[in-house]
Amino acid sequence: MIRRRHPSATLSTTRTEAFTDGVFAIAATLLVLDLTTHSLGEVSSDAELWSALGDMWGLFLNFALSFVLLCLLWMTHVRQFEHIARVDGMMIWLNNARLLFIVLVPFSTGTVTEYSDFYAGRLILPINFFFAILFSWLQWRWAVAHRAEMMPDLSDADAVAYGRGALSALLLSLVVLALAPWIGSIAFTVFLLDGILTRALRGKGS
């Protein structure tokens, strides 16, 4: 008798986007706490202050790196949700899982800074981003699998193109994971190959 299988089986994306933007904005801004809690130590001259600030270069670099990576993941979210019109419960949970790993970024960043001398310390940030990208990919797969309901306006060509982009990011995050123990955070520069790899995957489907 009831034609719909559930009241409000799907929801509009407005609130999910607002919650996501909030979490990303806060995680990105909390990164600064790593800098503010760092003590510059006793300083008694200009030269010493410049040198104390210079000694923080590792902190600044990690701060900037995590900020850029968060922006990258946020932009992926924005591009995906430009097409997603409705979400179901599974989509929101996949989104929550994605955000769980975003929230962890300030912790991972702090650990990298402190323990970059160890393999383990160099692996934490890549592992964190790998999972964030994995759930980003899973969420997109789910949306594509329920395309009629969730992305009625997406053309076939766009679905394939976005699938390639998401897969490229996932593969590159695996490469980062493999390289990071040996070369540290420099490994994240492989994300610069994203454009090339996305094009290389052309024609292999979503």
Add this chain to the structure above:
Amino acid sequence: MIRRRHPSATLSTTRTEAFTDGVFAIAATLLVLDLTTHSLGEVSSDAELWSALGDMWGLFLNFALSFVLLCLLWMTHVRQFEHIARVDGMMIWLNNARLLFIVLVPFSTGTVTEYSDFYAGRLILPINFFFAILFSWLQWRWAVAHRAEMMPDLSDADAVAYGRGALSALLLSLVVLALAPWIGSIAFTVFLLDGILTRALRGKGS
């Protein structure tokens, strides 16, 4: 002469939703501070770092648990406000009370982690979530009682279905409260029964 009983007796929900999304996003992200302020201690080898991270499993678990519960409460809010078109002063105050207990979650989570050896320590998080869910239920009751004004588009069937869902969550949070002193945070797994209990309550009205 004045036909309306008060200027702007009701307000649109846009701002209430934005404020709510903000509070949830910040509370969820502040959970990470519990991890970042935890010191891994002196570490002199990879094995020691992995072991120090492993010793944090309790912290990670509590972090993930509170994050998931916050997401659950946020999703309840989203689903309810998908139908609520206008709010009055009482609705906003019930919403504020709800948010008061959301804001407390980072505190309760930190306490659980530190004092899980005591009955009292295991009770704080369940008490916190019980009150958040209680006000969520009261808010829904109020909205249903003023349905004509606040949710003109909600069908009778949906009102009943949502009422069952809200009641199910309230009952389950009482069960968690009763079990938590004995089995700790594992008690929260009873929320997995939510779907079953909601269906069991079918036919009992809103």
Add this chain to the structure above:
Amino acid sequence: MIRRRHPSATLSTTRTEAFTDGVFAIAATLLVLDLTTHSLGEVSSDAELWSALGDMWGLFLNFALSFVLLCLLWMTHVRQFEHIARVDGMMIWLNNARLLFIVLVPFSTGTVTEYSDFYAGRLILPINFFFAILFSWLQWRWAVAHRAEMMPDLSDADAVAYGRGALSALLLSLVVLALAPWIGSIAFTVFLLDGILTRALRGKGS
């Protein structure tokens, strides 16, 4: 020759509302840091943990009080901007001044908790809220003075009613300021008289 006096002399309120909601949500959520950084001390039994939590009642009370006051000020903002359609530069600066005192609330709350034994300590929070309410009142005055441009849809009766409400809050915050040195934060209960005073001011214009 140029008919408009300035490019975009007025702006839509969307961004101002979003920024305001964000600042209120964060200030309200940061209040919890006062609780999380409080150490419960060494605890070796359930009785000691309950008693340590009980000793925090002053902290909890101040936390709840500031949360409720922030919600009150936020709701005033929401009600005002329900009518304001456009803002000019002065409106945004008055809004920024208002937010400056909102951002200070977590600081004032922490001070009250620690120094409530002194007149000065009991005055800081009332002073803080007085200025927040003062700028709220000034902002409303400005909007009313430029009603044609900013609130084209507001009726005369509503303008008067809102003016009374804003004036009532301002007068009450002065009473709190006068009483707080003698009776402490209990003075804030005079805000419960808001409804009565607003009605008492009826007929005195905006």
Add this chain to the structure above:
Amino acid sequence: MIRRRHPSATLSTTRTEAFTDGVFAIAATLLVLDLTTHSLGEVSSDAELWSALGDMWGLFLNFALSFVLLCLLWMTHVRQFEHIARVDGMMIWLNNARLLFIVLVPFSTGTVTEYSDFYAGRLILPINFFFAILFSWLQWRWAVAHRAEMMPDLSDADAVAYGRGALSALLLSLVVLALAPWIGSIAFTVFLLDGILTRALRGKGS
């Protein structure tokens, strides 16, 4: 065959604005942590408490200064995006760079407070704001260069006027940078000349 050069080459600005508002709101609110973590020391009388609060005047001033500057930069963003309808990848990255320096403000503010005795300490905040304004200017240049696509509704006169405003802010931030080592944060008062300089630049094009 594909007529568009890329799927979704441009995006609507809604999410970028939400993310930006969030980052500004959080950065502005985190400024208070500089005050809350400041210890007032042992206080045993009202006179001592007032004096301890008075000794914080430097902290309060820096707090208010950074808050006002953040509001200024936020308002610039709002005014610019009042006209920008679509953004491409480069615009979002310029926006991210802008936000990177916004996120750094709580760190720079803390450093100024602590090390204002040194040239270096007085330079950090002006450098921070210079880069934020630089990227603000670059973003506007980019938007103007792609005006047809991104700001179809902007008139030529407005484009010129806004260009002058952005250039004026950039020049003034350079003046601040030059003066700050000698006169400290008072240098920021040159921003009060913004209106005059903007008019002085009139007729020099965008």
